[in-house]
Amino acid sequence: MKIKLGEKILGRNEQFALQNRRLLRGRGILCLNVISSPGSGKTTLLARTVEDLKGKLRCGVIEGDIKTDLDAVRIRAAGAPAVQIQTEGACHLSAQQVSRALSELPLESLDVVFIENVGNLVCPSAFDLGEDARAVLLSIPEGDDKPAKYPATFAGASVVLINKIDLLEYIPFDIDRALKDLRSVNPDASAFQVSVVRGDGMQTWYDWLFARRDSVADLKI
Amino acid sequence: MKIKLGEKILGRNEQFALQNRRLLRGRGILCLNVISSPGSGKTTLLARTVEDLKGKLRCGVIEGDIKTDLDAVRIRAAGAPAVQIQTEGACHLSAQQVSRALSELPLESLDVVFIENVGNLVCPSAFDLGEDARAVLLSIPEGDDKPAKYPATFAGASVVLINKIDLLEYIPFDIDRALKDLRSVNPDASAFQVSVVRGDGMQTWYDWLFARRDSVADLKI
Numbered sequence: 001m002k003i004k005l006g007e008k009i010l011g012r013n014e015q016f017a018l019q020n021r022r023l024l025r026g027r028g029i030l031c032l033n034v035i036s037s038p039g040s041g042k043t044t045l046l047a048r049t050v051e052d053l054k055g056k057l058r059c060g061v062i063e064g065d066i067k068t069d070l071d072a073v074r075i076r077a078a079g080a081p082a083v084q085i086q087t088e089g090a091c092h093l094s095a096q097q098v099s100r101a102l103s104e105l106p107l108e109s110l111d112v113v114f115i116e117n118v119g120n121l122v123c124p125s126a127f128d129l130g131e132d133a134r135a136v137l138l139s140i141p142e143g144d145d146k147p148a149k150y151p152a153t154f155a156g157a158s159v160v161l162i163n164k165i166d167l168l169e170y171i172p173f174d175i176d177r178a179l180k181d182l183r184s185v186n187p188d189a190s191a192f193q194v195s196v197v198r199g200d201g202m203q204t205w206y207d208w209l210f211a212r213r214d215s216v217a218d219l220k221i
Numbered sequence: 222m223k224i225k226l227g228e229k230i231l232g233r234n235e236q237f238a239l240q241n242r243r244l245l246r247g248r249g250i251l252c253l254n255v256i257s258s259p260g261s262g263k264t265t266l267l268a269r270t271v272e273d274l275k276g277k278l279r280c281g282v283i284e285g286d287i288k289t290d291l292d293a294v295r296i297r298a299a300g301a302p303a304v305q306i307q308t309e310g311a312c313h314l315s316a317q318q319v320s321r322a323l324s325e326l327p328l329e330s331l332d333v334v335f336i337e338n339v340g341n342l343v344c345p346s347a348f349d350l351g352e353d354a355r356a357v358l359l360s361i362p363e364g365d366d367k368p369a370k371y372p373a374t375f376a377g378a379s380v381v382l383i384n385k386i387d388l389l390e391y392i393p394f395d396i397d398r399a400l401k402d403l404r405s406v407n408p409d410a411s412a413f414q415v416s417v418v419r420g421d422g423m424q425t426w427y428d429w430l431f432a433r434r435d436s437v438a439d440l441k442i
Binding site: 167 | 343
């Protein structure tokens with residue numbers, strides 16, 4: 001007797017992912033799964049996006065962390081509804097956890113739901129949460145070799161934000177090398193150089209966000 | 222019929238971990254499992270340690286990455302034998318992979334074996350590799366909230382290196398907060414503030430390393 005446990009678990013996750021995707025598509029809501037190493041700037045990106053787009057794009061956020069609700073508190077302070085998931089040890093969010101969190105968000109008044117995954121450049125890439133697209137962050141201090149060393153995560157991204165470019169004057173980082181390695185695993189992703197803290201490049205990110213949101217809203221059932 | 226698959230897998234890993242520990246203890250070799258987020262400075266720390274301690278401490282390195290042998294190449298350039306493990310997607314090293322890599326290192330001429338785990342602040346903490354102790358790196362750009370958000374990894378550390386303190390003048394990071402959160406999950410770990418690139422604090426790390434090595438050498442069977 002063979003038990004294909006891996007398949008079974010993924011099957012369950014995929015069922016919830018499908019359900020989440022249907023729920024959000026049905027309402028014309030864009031859903032982004034935001035993935036990066038710890039400390040690349042995911043929460044700072046989302047808090048600034050919420051603030052800058054106030055009155056233009058209604059954002060809701062699901063925060064994934066192993067422990068603490070620090071990130072949800074930051075997002076609420078920026079002015080958006082946020083639900084914190086504490087995974088209590090698990091290294092990624094599951095579609096089932098996201099399903100529960102979605103029921104706590106005021107979907108009727110949202111254009112976009114951001115899901116900030118657990119800080120981990122590896123495991124989250126294997127779990128579909130029902131998102132429309134994935135945004136992967138890579139920050140300058142992490143080093144330009146990361147697209148080559150973590151190919152699966154970068155291959156799954158629709159948009160890659162190279163963040164903390166304000167630190168380029170203090171830290172060696174070869175942008176051309178990072179982009180070349182990104183292109184070798186993912187020729188199609190949009191790639192933007194940003195400094196969330198200083199504001200560089202944020203408009204390119206917002207333009208991408210509005211265009212993507214429009215394409216999802218067009219699909220509304 | 223109940224199949225406890227999780228237990229079985231861990232059991233197998235623990236068997237190899239025990240075997241690795243016996244092999245290294247029998248030779249009086251200190252073995253450190255080095256864990257951190259991607260880009261915290263693990264390889265740079267090990268390359269500098271190898272260079273600075275040349276003639277004083279004979280180091281060998283096992284490099285774990287999902288893809289590429291970039292890190293083993295860097296360690297060999299620094300002057301130490303290095304074996305690269307490419308996990309091809311897996312988010313952590315296993316004791317079995319380490320067992321195979323140990324057979325490729327010249328153990329008879331080593332004092333210390335460093336195992337650089339896959340860049341991941343979560344999953345590696347659950348897998349014993351047969352090490353004597355764990356070194357966890359946290360770098361300034363990752364943020365001072367990481368010990369609170371990733372408690373299991375910090376709880377398992379014997380030594381914590383807060384790296385890239387040369388960036389403290391450009392990036393906000395509350396060292397007292399990080400240390401307080403570290404102490405709340407791990408009152409016993411040694412904690413050092415270092416800049417591997419600039420050299421700050423490296424002597425405290427080397428002193429720790431020699432003391433730990435002496436205590437392991439005393440246990441030699």
